[in-house]
Amino acid sequence: MDPNLTASAEWLRERLTHPPLVGVILGSGLGDFAAEVEAAVSIPYADIPGFPASAVAGHAGTLVAGTVRRVPAVVLSGRVHYYEGHSMASVVFPARVLGLLGCRTVIVTNAAGGIDTSLRSGNLMLIEDHINAFGTNPLVGANDEDLGPRFPDMSDAYRRDLRAVALSIAKRERIRLKKGVYVGVHGPSYETPAEIRAFRRWGAHAVGMSTVPEVIALNQMGVGVIGISCITNMAAGVLKKPLVHSEVLETTQRVKGEFVRLLTALVQALGEGRSGATEDALAPEKTPRSPTAKEPARKRKTRG
Numbered sequence: 001m002d003p004n005l006t007a008s009a010e011w012l013r014e015r016l017t018h019p020p021l022v023g024v025i026l027g028s029g030l031g032d033f034a035a036e037v038e039a040a041v042s043i044p045y046a047d048i049p050g051f052p053a054s055a056v057a058g059h060a061g062t063l064v065a066g067t068v069r070r071v072p073a074v075v076l077s078g079r080v081h082y083y084e085g086h087s088m089a090s091v092v093f094p095a096r097v098l099g100l101l102g103c104r105t106v107i108v109t110n111a112a113g114g115i116d117t118s119l120r121s122g123n124l125m126l127i128e129d130h131i132n133a134f135g136t137n138p139l140v141g142a143n144d145e146d147l148g149p150r151f152p153d154m155s156d157a158y159r160r161d162l163r164a165v166a167l168s169i170a171k172r173e174r175i176r177l178k179k180g181v182y183v184g185v186h187g188p189s190y191e192t193p194a195e196i197r198a199f200r201r202w203g204a205h206a207v208g209m210s211t212v213p214e215v216i217a218l219n220q221m222g223v224g225v226i227g228i229s230c231i232t233n234m235a236a237g238v239l240k241k242p243l244v245h246s247e248v249l250e251t252t253q254r255v256k257g258e259f260v261r262l263l264t265a266l267v268q269a270l271g272e273g274r275s276g277a278t279e280d281a282l283a284p285e286k287t288p289r290s291p292t293a294k295e296p297a298r299k300r301k302t303r304g
């Protein structure tokens with residue numbers, strides 16, 4: 001194991017009051033959810049040994065740990081991007097730390113451009129699957145078997161049971177949650193209209209410059225993933241106007257109330273194991289049951 005990963009996780013474990021059940025990675029302009037964390041310990045990335053620091057406007061670069069509606073959670077406000085020049089190992093480092101800290105589920109969020117013409121700026125989209133158009137993969141290089149297998153299965157990367165939980169929570173909260181495929185690109189230039197037309201033909205509904213690497217790393221570790229995109233703009237060529245980063249931040253400001261409400265309810269549901277799916281997703285490791293008062297030992301079947 002990368003000694004920096006172990007050092008980060010160890011260092012954090014000493015400072016967190018509860019082992020986290022749920023991790024949340026907040027995308028560009030979506031940092032407000034961190035304020036929902038109660039009994040919060042707030043740590044700048046720069047203070048965590050081995051943690052890469054982010055420097056993009058709208059990315060605070062702070063780890064906030066505590067509880068959300070009584071569910072122990074760790075929120076990463078701000079991420080490092082591949083386009084900043086970080087290695088793929090650095091890009092997925094914080095996600096791997098969430099896995100090492102024991103998170104059973106990680107909610108990965110991002111700002112994305114809408115490719116599908118049924119989407120509108122301000123929509124929230126549940127990621128059903130992704131297309132990796134980074135041209136590389138965070139697992140390139142020697143495989144660390146302690147993190148997971150050499151060739152991880154990606155056929156249910158955004159787990160179906162967890163997607164069902166997200167959809168039912170959105171319905172209950174009366175929040176419109178669209179569904180679609182996210183294509184992750186290298187950036188930092190926005191796409192050309194021809195690229196967007198090509199991605200549409202591939203079956204992508206939204207495009208962004210993050211998420212895919214972390215989701216691959218989390219799947220390798222066997223951590224459940226929920227992905228939510230905030231459609232901050234229509235992708236290049238969809239509307240006859242140029243793309244500007246300020247629009248991304250303006251849209252996240254406009255939808256932040258709904259976004260925070262959805263995430264809060266989702267973390268609570270994941271913690272409570274409200275559905276069979278979440279119970280399964282969050283169940284502790286199976287241990288042999290010991291006899292209880294209701295089920296005395298003598299009634300149990302014994303061998304020999």
Ligand code: HPA
Pocket residue numbers: 111112113114190191207208209232233234235236243248
């Ligand atoms: N393209 C790529 N990344 C993005 C976009 C986009 O249109 N909007 C927000 N992030």
